[in-house]
Amino acid sequence: MNAPDRYERFVVPEGTKKVSYERDTKIINAASFTIEREDHTVGNILRMQLHRDPHVLFAGYKLPHPLQYKIIVRIHTTSQSSPMQAYNQAITDLDKELNHLKDVFERDSFRGALAAVYLGCNKETPNILPSPSGYSSI
Amino acid sequence: MDGVVSYQRFPKIKIREVKDEYLKFELRETDASVANALRRVMISEVPTIAIDLVEIEVNSSVLNDEFIAHRLGLIPLTSDRAMSMRFSRDCDACDGDGQCEYCSVEFQLSVRCDQDQTLDVTSQDLISLDPSVVPVDVAARSTSSGFDATENRGIIIVKLRRGQELRLRAIARKGIGKDHAKWSPAATVTFMYEPDIHINEDMMESLSLEDKRNWVESSPTKVFDIDPSTHQVVVVDPEAYTYDEEVIKKAEAMGKPGLVEIYAKDTDFIFTVESTGAIKSSQLVLNAIQVLKQKLDAVRLTEDTEEADEQFGELGAHMRGG
Numbered sequence: 001m002n003a004p005d006r007y008e009r010f011v012v013p014e015g016t017k018k019v020s021y022e023r024d025t026k027i028i029n030a031a032s033f034t035i036e037r038e039d040h041t042v043g044n045i046l047r048m049q050l051h052r053d054p055h056v057l058f059a060g061y062k063l064p065h066p067l068q069y070k071i072i073v074r075i076h077t078t079s080q081s082s083p084m085q086a087y088n089q090a091i092t093d094l095d096k097e098l099n100h101l102k103d104v105f106e107r108d109s110f111r112g113a114l115a116a117v118y119l120g121c122n123k124e125t126p127n128i129l130p131s132p133s134g135y136s137s138i
Numbered sequence: 139m140d141g142v143v144s145y146q147r148f149p150k151i152k153i154r155e156v157k158d159e160y161l162k163f164e165l166r167e168t169d170a171s172v173a174n175a176l177r178r179v180m181i182s183e184v185p186t187i188a189i190d191l192v193e194i195e196v197n198s199s200v201l202n203d204e205f206i207a208h209r210l211g212l213i214p215l216t217s218d219r220a221m222s223m224r225f226s227r228d229c230d231a232c233d234g235d236g237q238c239e240y241c242s243v244e245f246q247l248s249v250r251c252d253q254d255q256t257l258d259v260t261s262q263d264l265i266s267l268d269p270s271v272v273p274v275d276v277a278a279r280s281t282s283s284g285f286d287a288t289e290n291r292g293i294i295i296v297k298l299r300r301g302q303e304l305r306l307r308a309i310a311r312k313g314i315g316k317d318h319a320k321w322s323p324a325a326t327v328t329f330m331y332e333p334d335i336h337i338n339e340d341m342m343e344s345l346s347l348e349d350k351r352n353w354v355e356s357s358p359t360k361v362f363d364i365d366p367s368t369h370q371v372v373v374v375d376p377e378a379y380t381y382d383e384e385v386i387k388k389a390e391a392m393g394k395p396g397l398v399e400i401y402a403k404d405t406d407f408i409f410t411v412e413s414t415g416a417i418k419s420s421q422l423v424l425n426a427i428q429v430l431k432q433k434l435d436a437v438r439l440t441e442d443t444e445e446a447d448e449q450f451g452e453l454g455a456h457m458r459g460g
Binding site for chain 1: 143145149163168172174178179227314316317420423428435436437440443446447
């Protein structure tokens with residue numbers, strides 16, 4: 001009856017920003033990033049990646065309420081860095097890690113397919129290198 | 139930003155078993171957050187195509203319209219096109235009705251029973267207007283791979299008796315599992331931590347063969363065995379270990395605490411992926427990586443946010459007595 005639409009969970013409403021940044025008023029080099037329509041998937045990888053940065057003194061995220069589809073990432077850094085710098089760095093590093101992951105996965109599935117052909121152990125059609133499908137539209 | 143520093147990791151992957159609908163692989167040298175993000179994305183954010191809108195012309199079957207529409211939605215459709223398709227909510231080719239070729243696929247179904255025997259209406263009666271999007275069991279039948287083609291009679295939608303008829307038009311659209319589970323390409327996706335098992339050999343040798351046998355038997359799954367020639371206890375299948383700690387308790391009960399130590403390696407994972415057939419399992423993993431990359435791209439700070447902060451920063455410096 002009055003249930004919110006299902007798409008509310010992942011479509012950012014018009015006029016709202018995906019990420020908003022708020023500096024801490026009392027502590028220097030501390031800030032909160034509010035990310036709309038994201039959850040533990042992004043929150044947790046960001047947090048763990050931020051922990052790898054030695055300039056980050058604190059990094060955490062919370063999902064304030066299961067029906068508020070947003071997460072808040074809080075970062076506190078040393079004076080050699082800034083929350084924004086750490087945040088950007090974490091995303092860049094994760095992106096590179098995923099690129100690497102894609103490469104090694106493709107390489108290994110290609111190797112597996114070749115082995116299956118040479119050994120002739122697989123009577124069915126071997127699962128040859130899956131083609132990365134085009135992802136033109138967003 | 140000093141672009142030189144990087145805290146990036148270089149994970150490793152080893153694929154153990156690939157089938158169209160099943161995949162087992164090792165993911166090493168990363169952490170649980172990445173493994174879990176991949177798992178979550180595979181289940182709920184990799185897009186597929188499923189029936190979303192049903193216009194019923196005639197339905198004199200025993201099931202009501204909504205019931206049939208729901209059953210149609212749950213039929214997995216081949217979704218290799220899904221990644222390049224548009225979501226109908228942000229398709230501008232059609233005027234918001236979500237029925238154009240870029241964002242939808244039309245199906246037709248028309249069956250009438252004119253015999254005394256009960257007639258099964260199945261996924262094979264669904265006529266697709268796009269040959270690349272068909273029910274997965276129909277696709278499997280034409281390529282005769284996967285399950286046995288002679289056994290395959292399609293997914294039953296409804297049964298009709300004499301005189302009953304079902305006629306409808308259905309629109310399939312792109313969607314994600316987060317919206318509705320019918321769009322999830324994954325039947326199951328799990329990962330386990332790889333166990334690291336250390337047997338204290340000196341202590342083990344102090345046990346009699348009988349005790350060794352009892353200890354090996356105490357594990358509910360077959361992790362350990364006794365070498366028939368040397369009578370040594372060996373680890374035969376570390377991954378069979380379910381972290382039940384029965385062998386540790388047994389060792390303590392035998393008065394031999396520390397006989398075995400088992401740790402979960404928190405950087406190494408063993409993934410099991412089962413697909414519904416909508417996307418090949420190996421493609422599912424690749425799509426998940428791509429979707430996760432796009433999600434990360436979307437949470438990058440926009441330039442206006444950064445500028446606003448810089449201005450605020452200068453103002454702050456002034457206020458602090460600059």
